[in-house]
Amino acid sequence: MPDTIEVPVLIVGGSLVGMSSAMLLGHYGVGSLVVEHHRGTAIHPRAAQITQRTMEIFRTVGVEQIVRRRSAEQFVQDGAIMGVESLAGKEIAYYIANLNEGIRDLSPCERVFISQSLLEPLLKQRAEELGADLRFATEMTSFEQDDTGVTAHIKHRDTGETATVRARYMIAADGAHSRVRDRLRIPMQGRGVFSNSITIYFRGDVGPLLRGRNLSVIYVINPILRGFFRIEIPFTSGFLAVIALGDPEHPNTDVSAGLTDQSCLDLLHAALGVDDIPVKIEDVMRWQSEANTAERFREGNIFLAGDSAHVMPPYGGFGGNTGVQDAQNLAWKLASVLQGKAAPELLDTYERERRPVGEFTVEQAYSRYVTRTAPYLASKGFQPVAHDMNVELGYCYDGQLHEHPNESKGRPGSRAPHLWLSEGCSTLDLLGRDYVLLAGPQWNGITDIQVHRITEPAFPAAYGITPSGAVLVRPDGFIAWRGEGAPPLV
Ligand SMILES: Cc1cc2nc3c(=O)[nH]c(=O)nc-3n(C[C@H](O)[C@H](O)[C@H](O)COP(=O)(O)OP(=O)(O)OC[C@H]3O[C@@H](n4cnc5c(N)ncnc54)[C@H](O)[C@@H]3O)c2cc1C
Numbered sequence: 001m002p003d004t005i006e007v008p009v010l011i012v013g014g015s016l017v018g019m020s021s022a023m024l025l026g027h028y029g030v031g032s033l034v035v036e037h038h039r040g041t042a043i044h045p046r047a048a049q050i051t052q053r054t055m056e057i058f059r060t061v062g063v064e065q066i067v068r069r070r071s072a073e074q075f076v077q078d079g080a081i082m083g084v085e086s087l088a089g090k091e092i093a094y095y096i097a098n099l100n101e102g103i104r105d106l107s108p109c110e111r112v113f114i115s116q117s118l119l120e121p122l123l124k125q126r127a128e129e130l131g132a133d134l135r136f137a138t139e140m141t142s143f144e145q146d147d148t149g150v151t152a153h154i155k156h157r158d159t160g161e162t163a164t165v166r167a168r169y170m171i172a173a174d175g176a177h178s179r180v181r182d183r184l185r186i187p188m189q190g191r192g193v194f195s196n197s198i199t200i201y202f203r204g205d206v207g208p209l210l211r212g213r214n215l216s217v218i219y220v221i222n223p224i225l226r227g228f229f230r231i232e233i234p235f236t237s238g239f240l241a242v243i244a245l246g247d248p249e250h251p252n253t254d255v256s257a258g259l260t261d262q263s264c265l266d267l268l269h270a271a272l273g274v275d276d277i278p279v280k281i282e283d284v285m286r287w288q289s290e291a292n293t294a295e296r297f298r299e300g301n302i303f304l305a306g307d308s309a310h311v312m313p314p315y316g317g318f319g320g321n322t323g324v325q326d327a328q329n330l331a332w333k334l335a336s337v338l339q340g341k342a343a344p345e346l347l348d349t350y351e352r353e354r355r356p357v358g359e360f361t362v363e364q365a366y367s368r369y370v371t372r373t374a375p376y377l378a379s380k381g382f383q384p385v386a387h388d389m390n391v392e393l394g395y396c397y398d399g400q401l402h403e404h405p406n407e408s409k410g411r412p413g414s415r416a417p418h419l420w421l422s423e424g425c426s427t428l429d430l431l432g433r434d435y436v437l438l439a440g441p442q443w444n445g446i447t448d449i450q451v452h453r454i455t456e457p458a459f460p461a462a463y464g465i466t467p468s469g470a471v472l473v474r475p476d477g478f479i480a481w482r483g484e485g486a487p488p489l490v
Helices: 016-027 052-060 064-074 116-129 179-183 261-272 319-338 344-373 375-380 388-392
Strands: 004-012 032-035 080-084 091-096 133-135 138-146 149-156 162-172 188-204 215-221 225-232 237-245 279-294 302-304 420-422 436-439 450-453 470-473 479-483
Touching: 004 016, 004 149, 004 319, 016 032, 016 052, 016 116, 016 319, 032 138, 032 162, 052 064, 052 319, 064 116, 091 215, 116 133, 138 162, 138 179, 162 179, 162 319, 179 302, 188 261, 188 344, 215 344, 225 261, 237 261, 237 344, 261 279, 279 344, 319 344, 344 375, 344 388
Parallel strands: 004 032, 004 162, 032 133, 080 215, 162 302, 436 450
Antiparallel strands: 080 091, 138 149, 149 162, 188 237, 188 279, 215 225, 225 237, 436 470, 470 479
16 A cells, blocks of 8 residues: 555445445546455345435446346345235235335336345446445544545555545445544434344245245244344345344343344244244344434535434335435535535535435334334334335425425426436436436527437426426436426417
8 A cells, every 4th residue: 555545535434335435426537545344345235125216326327237137136026025923924014015016107217126245246346447446454543634635544454554545525434333423423313222133144945935925025023023034036045134022012122132043043933933944044243223313414524424324224225225315415516526616515515405314214214113013112203104205216405305206396406307208218317417407398598508408298297397498407316496487378
């Protein structure tokens, strides 16, 4: 390692959100250095439910197709999200019968199931193609900041080599236990930690217990445990996450305390509903279920993104997706400021836009946790469960927080609606690099920015304009301005 490395953006943490940040910065033409403590990309599956919005972001940077292809190798797509007493036993509820049913018209992309361990190498490859400098087995050990940037000290775990990094900005994508956040004394606010949870990774031929059902997430709700299964093709491996034990009204949520090989096996059998299938436990991961949002997402030249900014229970599959959205919101703003296209004040909008959305999404994940498996928490209050699409595609930056994506109709602060313009080409494919103007067929204004005059008859109504109107769309696909245009001549 050279003694000193200069880079526009230093990213601490090279997992889902750090890697996405590097990829998106590269897409906008900004170099970054990623330092990641681990020796490679994620080894544990964790996030697997990837929303349409995340896939739209991946589409912008050219990885949507490969992510789709690889996802089909790992999971049968379009599965259900449902609850059972046990995998072999009684079904309790179908929360989503088919992951993509009824939502295909909302986006050019589909929800997919692909775990972090398979996804992250694809993002890594794209980040490297786009010029990111990725250093694994490398830890950021300390940092300080001044008015013009951040100075950080990094160390290679194996060789002990050290270097000083000087960056204009730093992204803390260092996860739920963010040491950068702690060092900046940014407190977390919310519901706190409500379970010391575990994930049991296992092998065993559980295919027959699926009985031909296509199940993406299987919540297990019985008097012994509450948690969920995910099972991979060819149905001989998967994991069981366990969040609570015993009496549902007075549960033991310290699941990770006093675990033994036998107690893990007992939990697995209780969730499978049979104990005559040979299963082998390969690993057990300990983690905390919590629902918290950082009080601030920014301190000077340092930005929190992903789990360092918000941590939520994995009910709804929102955590990693919300982090990718943070990365997207931040990347184009950092690029605009670093490239002199925007004043530094643009960066103030990161926290203003993303913190309310982060907090809302944390609450929505918590509400799903309470209503699906932890009714004992209901007495402490929780937000009404919003439509999944409001959370996944309909989050807004105009103070309204969320709405169904069919309702926004190009309102400033909302995501630009998808509309097919020709075979395989969506309105969203016109966006993603700079500001663009999407204009009705009769629009006749003059502007320096790129204009797409759209003749598709459904366009004006989808964007809430007349044929002589137009909308200005930001690089992240959110509407910045809408000019509804003159009423049509009669
Ligand atoms: C069982 C389970 C299932 C889940 N399912 C879903 C799902 O279906 N969909 C979804 O969207 N989310 C899901 N999540 C949540 C998702 O896994 C997280 O939201 C996501 O991993 C957050 O990514 P991140 O990059 O912000 O943080 P992390 O993945 O925690 O990564 C932080 C990285 O920073 C590194 N790091 C920390 N400090 C330093 C340092 N000083 N120097 C260098 N490196 C450092 C760490 O080594 C780590 O790799 C699930 C979580 C769990 C536990």
